[in-house]
Amino acid sequence: MTPTATSHDTVHTPLTAERVLAGAIELADRIGIEQFTIRRLATELDVKPMTIYHHVPSKDAIIDGIVDVVFGQIDLPPDELEWSAAIRRRCVSARSVLARHPWAPPLMESRTTPGPATLRHHDAVLGCFRRGGLSLQLTAHAYAIIDSYLYGFALQEANLPFHGDEEIAELAEAILESFPVEAFPHLAEFTTQHVLRPGYSFGHSFEFGLDVLLAGIAAAQQSNP
Amino acid sequence: MTPTATSHDTVHTPLTAERVLAGAIELADRIGIEQFTIRRLATELDVKPMTIYHHVPSKDAIIDGIVDVVFGQIDLPPDELEWSAAIRRRCVSARSVLARHPWAPPLMESRTTPGPATLRHHDAVLGCFRRGGLSLQLTAHAYAIIDSYLYGFALQEANLPFHGDEEIAELAEAILESFPVEAFPHLAEFTTQHVLRPGYSFGHSFEFGLDVLLAGIAAAQQSNP
DNA sequence: GCCAGTCATCGTACTAAGTACGACAACGAA
DNA sequence: TTCGTTGTCGTACTTAGTACGATGACTGGC
Structure with a gap:
């Protein structure tokens, strides 16, 4: 470290808050x-x-800042779509964003000082429900259950301790070997007969559950106009 | 701190791993x-x-140990109930346990070395679905979406930065004052017209969403026998 | 072109936390 | 009594967040 700048160093553009958050x-x-x-x-x-x-x-x-950046990466529900299709888009986008940032799910809802992108995001989702004709009451239920599902799924997906067919096999065998099969027969069956079969993917369940919730909200809207 | 034991101290029973975890x-x-x-x-x-x-x-x-203790506090789905009623019971129990331990939701699914209570819990839930006649495929979807919802709800509930009507009002006003109402009109409406109204409680949405998911799983079971 | 002020960068150091290592004391068995 | 065992703890090393103040580069006014 000579006091004069080493000549081969590219001159750094000054650091900014944005570069800090991106890094x-x-x-x-x-x-x-x-x-x-x-x-x-x-x-x-x-x-x-x-x-x-x-x-x-x-x-x-x-932490506050990067959570807000992540909120900003999530697509807002498109205005031109019917509410349930718009919310569906937003949820699919959110899941893929949260999968890219596995550290994020536990933090998204734990900040007491939300940033601008966070506020904009919540405003857009609430607006989508309201434009779809949902009452404030039903909007509250809908937002609560949709986001619970979304964050919960992302949380589980982010914490899967494997990322490929080989890793999953290793881990499953390690866990299975740690106890006698008779002790937890259903767990053993589920693991060997389903999870370890080719084609299994936790993520396949996401849209199934999402559609169940959206249909349930739509049904509640019909029955209580 | 004299080297000899101060006489008024009650003699401590020796510390144990259980006392460490409980503390x-x-x-x-x-x-x-x-x-x-x-x-x-x-x-x-x-x-x-x-x-x-x-x-x-x-x-x-x-951390591993206290997560396992928390799993042990959750009621297992009772054998004598029909599967959806049994799972419902287990979910209601889990929500109340997780509400007592707000630190737990992000950790429940993130441990790579599950303890005995954790394994027993998963085995019981899987067994409940299987005894109810769900296929392995549907069991996987059901467990994934039910637990996503459960942990997501618990996560949000644990992170609510208020615990009473007064606190909620304080926080809401602080947030509302941090931006012009026109900037986020739906957020403003939702807060003032719904969240700040007496009787609002985030928790009221839990059973609504849970029942939607259970009904959706039952419907899937019927349509694919 | 010079100078003072401003601002980004950084060296030093303090505090808190996890925990390795080995000393020590209390207690039971031979 | 003695010795080993076991639970307790004092000391100290490492890593981390960050307060404080110094330093060097860059800028606008003359």
Whole structure:
């Protein structure tokens, strides 16, 4: 580290809050939120740790910020579609966004200071239900159950400890070997006869459940006009 | 701190792994998982930090352990009930358990080394679906969507930043004041016309959504025998 | 072209937390 | 009594968040 800049270094454009957040997301995606530290982020951004604090006030503010960025990545329900189709689109988009950021699901609903993209997102979803003719009461139920399902599915999907057919087989065998088959017969059956069969994918259930919920909301709307 | 034991101290029964886990749950319930540290737990248990490591190998093992304890607190689906009623009971029980332990929802599905109560729980739920006559395929969908909904709801409920009518009003006003009403009209309407009305409770939506999902699964069972 | 002020960057250091290592004391069995 | 066993703890190392203040580069006004 000579005091004069090493000549081969490309001149860095000054760090900004946006670059900090973008780097934070990239790092969290790669190593997980547990391993995510200011020091590692600094290395990633090619600066020293304290430099980061000139652009964001704290690690917590970074978490707030990246959650808002993720909200911004989710497609809003398109105005031109009928409400249930629009919400469906938004949910499918959200699931794919949350799958790209496995650290996000537990955090999306835990921030007490929502950012602008978060507010815009909630406003758009509420507006979609209302334009579809749902009462405030039913809108509340609908939003609560749809998002519960969405975040819960994303949470489970993000925590699947495998990402391919080989890994799933390894893990399943490890768990199965940890207890006698007679102790948990249904778990053993389910694992060997279904999960380990080719073609199994947890994600296949997503649209099934989503459509059940949307149909249930639509039915409630009919029966209570 | 004289080296000889102060005479008025009641003699401590020796610490055990169970007492460590029980204390950990109590502490996490009280101060949250973020604030939960080995050092604080030691103070709580009236021992020094390193004593804890004679009964559990690491903080991570404590997390594994308390998650398993929480699984053990959830009622299993009763054998004598029809499958959907039995699953319903189990879900209602789970929701109330998870509400008592707000730190738990994000962790329940993220452990790679499930404990005995966790395995027993999953085995019982799978067995309930199978005894009800659901195919393995439908059982997989059913379990995935029911648990997504359950954990998602618990996650949202655990993260509600208010716990009474006054707090909710405070927070809502703080959020509403942070932006012009015209910017997010639906959010403003929803908050002032519904959330702030007496009698609103997020939790009221739980059984509505749960019943929609159970009915959807039953319908799928009929149409594909 | 010079200078003072501004601003991004960073070095140092403090505090909190997880936990490895080994000392020590209390207690039971030989 | 003695020795081993077992639970308890003191010390200390490492990693992490971040407060404080210094430093160097860059800028607008002269």
